[in-house]
Amino acid sequence: DAGVTQSPTHLIKTRGQQVTLRCSPKSGHDTVSWYQQALGQGPQFIFQYYEEEERQRGNFPDRFSGHQFPNYSSELNVNALLLGDSALYLCASSSNTGELFFGEGSRLTVL
Amino acid sequence: QKEVEQDPGPLSVPEGAIVSLNCTYSNSAFQYFMWYRQYSRKGPELLMYTYSSGNKEDGRFTAQVDKSSKYISLFIRDSQPSDSATYLCAMTLLEGNNRKLIWGLGTSLAVNP
Numbered sequence: 001d002a003g004v005t006q007s008p009t010h011l012i013k014t015r016g017q018q019v020t021l022r023c024s025p026k027s028g029h030d031t032v033s034w035y036q037q038a039l040g041q042g043p044q045f046i047f048q049y050y051e052e053e054e055r056q057r058g059n060f061p062d063r064f065s066g067h068q069f070p071n072y073s074s075e076l077n078v079n080a081l082l083l084g085d086s087a088l089y090l091c092a093s094s095s096n097t098g099e100l101f102f103g104e105g106s107r108l109t110v111l
Numbered sequence: 112q113k114e115v116e117q118d119p120g121p122l123s124v125p126e127g128a129i130v131s132l133n134c135t136y137s138n139s140a141f142q143y144f145m146w147y148r149q150y151s152r153k154g155p156e157l158l159m160y161t162y163s164s165g166n167k168e169d170g171r172f173t174a175q176v177d178k179s180s181k182y183i184s185l186f187i188r189d190s191q192p193s194d195s196a197t198y199l200c201a202m203t204l205l206e207g208n209n210r211k212l213i214w215g216l217g218t219s220l221a222v223n224p
Contacts, residue, residue: 042215042216056209056211100201102157104154
């Protein structure tokens with residue numbers, strides 16, 4: 001079982017650019033959640049996808065959007081990047097038991 | 112008052128010590144309680160998952176939930192330098208058909224050889 005996999009692991013962008021992060025959930029999981037984690041902080045919930053639809057959303061602007069595919073994998077897109085978007089972006093998958101399993105994260109640096 | 116309170120530490124202990132990590136919460140509707148371990152620049156790793164008051168043991172780790180007092184604890188026995196990490200508590204509650212997950216800020220633990 002490969003667990004939750006994310007790509008890329010690291011990337012550097014400049015202000016105003018757009019970024020797409022990808023996530024494959026743990027085998028048997030149908031729900032994918034995305035989190036943003038700044039250094040020294042707990043994860044902040046961005047949104048959750050289930051059955052290819054956004055089911056919940058945290059307090060993030062519309063610049064943050066996502067998608068879930070029929071195979072349950074997911075993408076997180078961030079447009080018009082700001083310096084403050086620099087963070088570790090975590091993908092977590094879960095089944096109906098509610099246990100969240102995280103990937104290793106994608107570390108985004110915005111210059 | 113935050114929904115979940117967790118002392119950020121840092122906590123420094125000698126190797127072999129028993130470590131006690133704690134979170135308190137204010138919302139009695141929380142149903143599921145989790146502890147995650149996060150190494151620097153890595154994703155959180157689920158350590159323990161509980162939903163009822165009492166103790167749950169897994170190897171050197173014991174999770175304790177006291178719903179009447181609204182606190183949860185994670186005990187680490189015979190702590191090792193490899194246990195040095197940030198430990199995050201998280202808890203979920205149902206809002207309609209959705210689960211809402213609330214995190215503590217994490218406690219930084221250093222186990223010194």
